[in-house]
Amino acid sequence: MNQLLKGTVFSYYDEWEKKGITPEILIPHERLYFIGNEQGVKRLLQNVIKNSLYHGQNRIQIRLVSSEVVIRLRISNQVEHPEKIDVSRVFERFYKSDAARSRTSSGLGLSIARELAVKMGGELNAGTTDSEFWVEGVFKEIDIPGQ
Numbered sequence: 001m002n003q004l005l006k007g008t009v010f011s012y013y014d015e016w017e018k019k020g021i022t023p024e025i026l027i028p029h030e031r032l033y034f035i036g037n038e039q040g041v042k043r044l045l046q047n048v049i050k051n052s053l054y055h056g057q058n059r060i061q062i063r064l065v066s067s068e069v070v071i072r073l074r075i076s077n078q079v080e081h082p083e084k085i086d087v088s089r090v091f092e093r094f095y096k097s098d099a100a101r102s103r104t105s106s107g108l109g110l111s112i113a114r115e116l117a118v119k120m121g122g123e124l125n126a127g128t129t130d131s132e133f134w135v136e137g138v139f140k141e142i143d144i145p146g147q
Contacts, residue, residue, distance in 0.1 A: 001032045001039070001071055001139070005064055008045040008074070015053055016060070024061040030070045032064065034139035036120035044116040044124075045073075047109035048135050052077035071141045074139035085133055090126045110135065 004020070005027055016023055052060050056077025063074045078086065091114040113135075117124040117147035 001034060001064065002027055003031075004041050005045060005062070005073070006040065006126070008042060008049060009062060011047055012053060019053070021058060021060055024059070026061075026063040026065075028064060028066065030066070031144075032066050033142050033144050034120070034122070035142060036069055036122075036139065037116075040097075040116045040120060044113045044128040044137070045121075048075050048124075048137075051109050051135070052133075053080070059132075060096075066141055069140045069141060073137040073139075074134055075136075076132045078131055079128070079133045082128035082131065082133055085128055087126050087128060091124070 009023070009025060009027075049062070054076050057080060059078040061076045063072075063076075065072050065074075073084070087092055091110050093108055093111045110124075114124040117137050117139070120139065124135060124137050126133070126135045128134070
């Protein structure tokens with residue numbers, strides 16, 4: 001997961017730079033593994049990162065942590081009106097929290113990301129706080145001897 005996340009994050013560097021965003025990134029040095037499809041994981045990461053890039057403001061945080069049982073990936077971004085986001089619907093196909101999103105979004109990214117997470121035995125959840133929207137993936141960690 002670490003290497004896939006690093007590669008995907010790096011691929012968005014120019015886009016963040018154009019928006020004047022320096023993402024806060026926390027990826028541990030020890031390698032974290034779960035059973036999944038490499039292309040599926042990349043697509044999941046791309047969809048969630050694109051969502052934060054296109055619909056967030058100023059601050060993006062990407063955090064990968066292990067609790068020795070599960071791997072948690074949380075991607076959060078600052079939003080202007082978190083109360084306008086219906087968290088119970090963000091994973092629905094074609095859901096957009098406001099009409100302005102139609103210019104840059106089809107409303108499929110998070111839906112596809114959740115489907116991929118579930119197919120790989122994980123889950124994808126979302127929520128808001130006072131000024132941020134977050135998406136968190138949870139996957140069962142596996143131990144690979146010698147790694």
